[in-house]
Amino acid sequence: MTSDSTVPRLSPDETARAAGIIGTVSDYYREKVVGQDGLRSSLLVALLTGGHILLESVPGLAKTTAAETLAAAVHASFKRIQCTPDLLPSDIIGSQVFDYARSSFDTQLGPVHANFVLLDEINRSSAKTQSAMLEAMQERQTTIGGVVYPLPTPFLVLATQNPIEQEGTYHLPEAQLDRFLLKEVLDYPAFADEVEIIDRLDAGVYDRPSTLPTVGIDDVLFLQDAARRVYLDPSIVNYIVSAVYITRHAGQYISPALAGCIDFGASPRASIAFSKAARALALLSGRDHVIPDDVKALRHVVLRHRIILNFEAIADDVKPETVIDAIFDSVQAP
Numbered sequence: 001m002t003s004d005s006t007v008p009r010l011s012p013d014e015t016a017r018a019a020g021i022i023g024t025v026s027d028y029y030r031e032k033v034v035g036q037d038g039l040r041s042s043l044l045v046a047l048l049t050g051g052h053i054l055l056e057s058v059p060g061l062a063k064t065t066a067a068e069t070l071a072a073a074v075h076a077s078f079k080r081i082q083c084t085p086d087l088l089p090s091d092i093i094g095s096q097v098f099d100y101a102r103s104s105f106d107t108q109l110g111p112v113h114a115n116f117v118l119l120d121e122i123n124r125s126s127a128k129t130q131s132a133m134l135e136a137m138q139e140r141q142t143t144i145g146g147v148v149y150p151l152p153t154p155f156l157v158l159a160t161q162n163p164i165e166q167e168g169t170y171h172l173p174e175a176q177l178d179r180f181l182l183k184e185v186l187d188y189p190a191f192a193d194e195v196e197i198i199d200r201l202d203a204g205v206y207d208r209p210s211t212l213p214t215v216g217i218d219d220v221l222f223l224q225d226a227a228r229r230v231y232l233d234p235s236i237v238n239y240i241v242s243a244v245y246i247t248r249h250a251g252q253y254i255s256p257a258l259a260g261c262i263d264f265g266a267s268p269r270a271s272i273a274f275s276k277a278a279r280a281l282a283l284l285s286g287r288d289h290v291i292p293d294d295v296k297a298l299r300h301v302v303l304r305h306r307i308i309l310n311f312e313a314i315a316d317d318v319k320p321e322t323v324i325d326a327i328f329d330s331v332q333a334p
Contacts (some may be wrong), residue, residue, distance in 0.1 A: 010229050010288040017164040017182055018226045019286050022217045028073040028212045033066050034192035034200065041284065042184045042301055043070050043108040043158075047220060047281035051181025052137055054122075054305060056171075059162065067118045067158050067251045072208035074220050076115035076154065084124035089132030092150075093142040107144055112136050113218075114162075115152050122159040125173055131174055133157070137179045169180070169241075174308065181273050182298075184303035220289050223283070230279035231289040235334035240274040246309055246327045252331040258323050261313035273302045292333040299324050 009016075022044065030042055039055070043066060055063050064080060071078035081092060094110035111117065112133070122130065136142055139149045159180070161172070177183075200206065221276065241250030246253045269313045278294040287296070304320045313323075 007229060010226055011233060014226055015283075015286065015288050018223055018283055020221055021097060021215050022284055024213055025070070025073045026213050027068050028210060028214060029066070030079050031212055032069040032206065033062050033211055034196045035189045036062060036066065036115070036186065039063075039066055039184055039186060041281070042182050043067075045280040045298075046156055046158075046181055046282055047074070047154065047278050048223050048283060049181060049276040050154055050156070051276065052159070052179060053185060054180040054183040055158060055160045056163050056183065057160070057186035058188075062186070063158070063160050063186070064120070066120060067116055071116040074115075074213050075214060075216050075223045076220070078116040078118070079111035079114040079154065080118040080120060081111050083121050083123075083129070084121055085124060085126060087125045087129050089129050092129065092132055093136065098143045105145065107147065107149075109149060110143075111144070111151065112142060112152060115154055115156065117155075117157050119157060119159040121162055123161045127173070131173065134176060134179065137176075149258050154217070154224065177305045178267060178269050180279060180305060182301040184301055185304070227276075227286070228281050230281060231291070232275055232283050233334070235289050236292060236295060238279070239274065239292060239331060239334050240278070241271050241296075243299070244268070244270045244274070244303075244328055246330060247303065250323075250327065254323075254326040258318075258326050261309050261323055262307060262317050263310040264308040266303055270302060274298060277302060296328060296333070299328050303327075317324050 019227075026040065029043075033040065039062075042053055045051070047070065057063065067080075068078055074282050081087075090110065092112050094113070095109050096105040096107050098104075099106050105216070119133070121124075129223075136151060137157055140153075140155055141150065144147050157180075188194075244266050245271070246265075247262065250259035250262050250265070253259075274295055277298050278290045281294045281298060282288070282290045299323050303324050307320050307323060309318060309320060309323070
């Protein structure tokens with residue numbers, strides 16, 4: 001598939017057009033969001049691939065602002081859903097309401113029917129409600145009263161979870177975690193960035209609409225098509241699959257201490273995620289081909305939620321990133 005000559009390569013003009021669109025979106029994003037370059041990159045990768053992101057951070061790190069800003073930059077619809085233990089599946093996907101005047105049911109679509117959907121504190125919703133998102137995330141559709149309703153294109157889910165407060169939360173099942181293309185862990189802003197946030201707040205940047213140019217949904221669809229046509233060499237495919245394979249056979253490649261921390265390795269969805277995300281990252285960098293550094297740069301966001309550590313590793317505070325780094329150190333880059 002990667003070397004199929006029937007798939008047209010990106011032309012220089014297409015690569016230049018993609019760079020222009022990405023530059024416009026990035027400039028618009030940076031006007032409202034200070035720092036958080038990792039989040040910006042992950043959001044754009046997800047946008048270009050049509051994937052979903054799981055965001056882990058303490059409150060107050062501009063997750064909602066970032067999602068709203070990206071949606072505004074591409075003229076897309078945005079909905080925010082606050083997850084709570086009493087949230088029902090129908091509160092997300094929609095329901096049928098009986099109209100007494102016409103003696104018939106009307107379908108009211110839920111907030112998931114938007115281009116950008118922010119599920120705030122997804123781990124506070126029950127397992128039943130979380131499962132209602134699986135069809136939307138995987139099949140890009142919802143089913144209400146036996147009728148299938150396709151979701152808009154593009155469709156991007158950003159789910160957040162707070163790693164500090166665990167009371168009243170539900171563990172995300174591994175099947176749902178695997179549906180997220182990336183997992184980004186956000187940290188507090190740097191000192192200078194926090195000063196800049198206050199300065200922009202005082203200057204009223206967040207109170208007035210932006211005057212910067214934006215792009216449209218057609219531009220996003222162009223970027224998604226362009227990302228699919230970024231060249232992925234077979235040697236880099238082998239690099240990707242080798243790393244994912246080692247997560248399932250770590251004892252043969254990395255130290256016994258770290259290999260013993262892994263309960264379950266990553267599924268083939270990890271290899272698929274790497275191939276899609278690496279193409280998008282290459283396009284974000286202005287290239288029409290993937291290089292090994294693209295794959296390596298994505299190693300944490302692609303694998304940290306797909307490698308399941310055992311109880312002993314969690315008790316010893318072994319980070320998944322430590323295991324992932326050891327795995328990539330054991331793979332020869334092309």
